[in-house]
Amino acid sequence: MANAFTDLLAQKGTLMADGATGTNLFNMGLMSGDAPEMWNTDEPKKIIALYKFAVDSGSDLFLTNSFGANASRLKLHGAEKRVHELSRVAAELGREVADRADRKVLVAGSVGPTGEIMEPVGPLTHALAVEMFHETADGLKAGGADIGWLETISAPEEYRAAAEGFALAGLDWCGTMSFDTAGRTMMGMTSEAMVEMVHGLDNAPMAYGANCGTGASDLLRTVLGFAAKNGQLPIIAKGNAGIPKYHEGHIHYDGTPELMGQYAVMARNCGASIIGGCCGTMPEHLVAMRAALDETPKGDAPTLEEIVEVLGPFSSASDGTDGEGPVRAPRRGRRR
Numbered sequence: 001m002a003n004a005f006t007d008l009l010a011q012k013g014t015l016m017a018d019g020a021t022g023t024n025l026f027n028m029g030l031m032s033g034d035a036p037e038m039w040n041t042d043e044p045k046k047i048i049a050l051y052k053f054a055v056d057s058g059s060d061l062f063l064t065n066s067f068g069a070n071a072s073r074l075k076l077h078g079a080e081k082r083v084h085e086l087s088r089v090a091a092e093l094g095r096e097v098a099d100r101a102d103r104k105v106l107v108a109g110s111v112g113p114t115g116e117i118m119e120p121v122g123p124l125t126h127a128l129a130v131e132m133f134h135e136t137a138d139g140l141k142a143g144g145a146d147i148g149w150l151e152t153i154s155a156p157e158e159y160r161a162a163a164e165g166f167a168l169a170g171l172d173w174c175g176t177m178s179f180d181t182a183g184r185t186m187m188g189m190t191s192e193a194m195v196e197m198v199h200g201l202d203n204a205p206m207a208y209g210a211n212c213g214t215g216a217s218d219l220l221r222t223v224l225g226f227a228a229k230n231g232q233l234p235i236i237a238k239g240n241a242g243i244p245k246y247h248e249g250h251i252h253y254d255g256t257p258e259l260m261g262q263y264a265v266m267a268r269n270c271g272a273s274i275i276g277g278c279c280g281t282m283p284e285h286l287v288a289m290r291a292a293l294d295e296t297p298k299g300d301a302p303t304l305e306e307i308v309e310v311l312g313p314f315s316s317a318s319d320g321t322d323g324e325g326p327v328r329a330p331r332r333g334r335r336r
Helices: 004-012 022-027 036-042 044-056 071-077 080-100 126-142 156-169 191-199 216-228 257-270 283-295 304-311
Strands: 061-063 106-111 147-153 173-177 208-212 235-239 244-247 250-253 274-277
Touching: 004 106, 022 036, 022 044, 036 044, 036 080, 044 061, 044 080, 044 283, 061 080, 071 080, 071 126, 080 106, 080 126, 106 126, 126 147, 126 156, 147 156, 147 208, 156 173, 156 191, 173 235, 191 208, 191 216, 208 216, 216 235, 216 257, 216 304, 235 257, 257 274, 257 283, 257 304, 274 283
Parallel strands: 061 106, 106 147, 147 173, 173 208, 208 235, 235 274
Antiparallel strands: 244 250
């Protein structure tokens, strides 16, 4: 089905997404423990500046500041009744920035995990999860988002619930999972299992892929896993800007702009057609990624050895598709 996303992808062949939300907002003064979504109404100029970082750096789409805009997460801040409002305003601010750009730029409504564990492991029912995702998606659609953008999901059950929520809202969507446990998500999903899942959904995403995780090398190995399944949907790669380091009370990512430019080109060669950055990715990284994608012809898929040589070692010997690797207990962190 044609929409703004598929039209722009068909026109350009490769789309560059944006960088980090949390990293940039922390640099603007957001305090640890605060809800970034509250800034949509409290600090709208800063959210507009965040969006402009991506547009001015060459991104073809950017994500809205609505990652944690669901009833479960906002309840921690006494704002569970403001889900629709904060989602809508996040998209409205994005629409304002995109419509002023000198080229076509898409507003992707960010939707993160609920922060709860779904049945049968945890207490969150499928029906309630669908309701939460629907409320967020409906707010994003009301605010003018071109597409919804599910990200940092670990559980297949939650991914499926989000697909239903987007369907109820009538909002086309893309969706990524985070593979950070020996090539698997924290709930044990492998890259090949994700391909099978997304292609079997009644309301399939416009594109699927991986974001966040442990580092650019691991993420590209996951993208190679997606591509090996020869699915019919476009693949997304949104890797972190290197590895996080704790320094003087703050988390810093060690990926240089040059490294992220190399990552972007390798991600395209691995089979991704929507490429961006996640945690730690700043405007200077995006500028380098844009230049690298524009100036470097597409090449052959890299070998695992070539990925390691350029981007550094993998965090585990296995990518999870061979049945090896642990499955650790889930956590409830917020992406940075």
